[in-house]
Amino acid sequence: MKNIFAKTLTSAAASVAIATGANNPAQAIKLNFNWQGDAGYSATGSFSYDETTAPTIISETGSGATNFLQFLNVSFLDPSKNLLGTYNTVSGGVSQSSFFAFNFDTSTQTLFSPLNVAGGTGVIGEYFFQGTVGDSLQLRQDVDQQGTSTTLDQNSGSIQVSQVPEPASLLGLLAFAGLGVASTLRKKQASC
Template identity: 40%
Template structure:
């Protein structure tokens, strides 16, 4: 009897904890905006990623650069693929509002839902396997106009010797799509439902 009571108590705590987690996450998501983005080069290399920020504090134009605490971005991730769509590498340049990528350049117009201007996302510690996507706008110096410099994006990688190589180039823009606000919540509810069903399977006498 004691064993059954303990299992029941644990089950109730587990379900309650999941419910609270969903409630808290739902509240956070009510003020969050999440977007996916993708880019494809002329020879088939591609990059895909996502980012999010708090809509209650972010301005209409979000600009981030360098290391340390970000102004608005909460997270930013990117994955790189070869022409056969095989994953080359994945990085998370921004995590929990902190950038770990010194060359970071990111600009986003939330009104137009467009990425624009200087762009440099990935990882480059001059180590083998480092990969990043950038454009020449990140190299603008005083005295040079945007029209003079090429706007092409470069898919960059460091080979096993650590030497930089440009694997692909393209003038293709980085395309952005907004993630539906309810999709993450639905996923969390599904996880909670699964947990509840498992509890009932292994403890049929458990009821809420």
């Protein structure tokens, strides 16, 4: 009975993984980014673009329709891990901030050059993240919407980017895990 269940489970998982991959080819790629300031503040976010149409270098600036980014959001935390704010800088392929600057190399999956995400929508007290990757990145808070802001934290420009696994990839891993379980059950039954 266990053998039939294992075969059915394995077959179902493999079928779902194959069907998902064939019927829904990968287009949108989602990545996460994390930043840690020297004083303990942090930023976490994610962004997405269509990997079938994006060039090697994605450069986006200003408000309005973006060329390649589909979305970009970022959340800021204080040193005690309390949420300071969450911003949807790009939503539905449209940037909300005239200060927005984003540069990404799709081949190396790294951010580079000027980066300015989050606030910029005209609200006093909003947070924003700006600087040059590899040189200096700062978490700042707007004071008066007249160009005055306070630096809350900064670092040497270090920021990490990681790709989010696609659902089809996860189903494929489940299928391989199912094969391993089925193989183990068969070996146990054969030894009994």
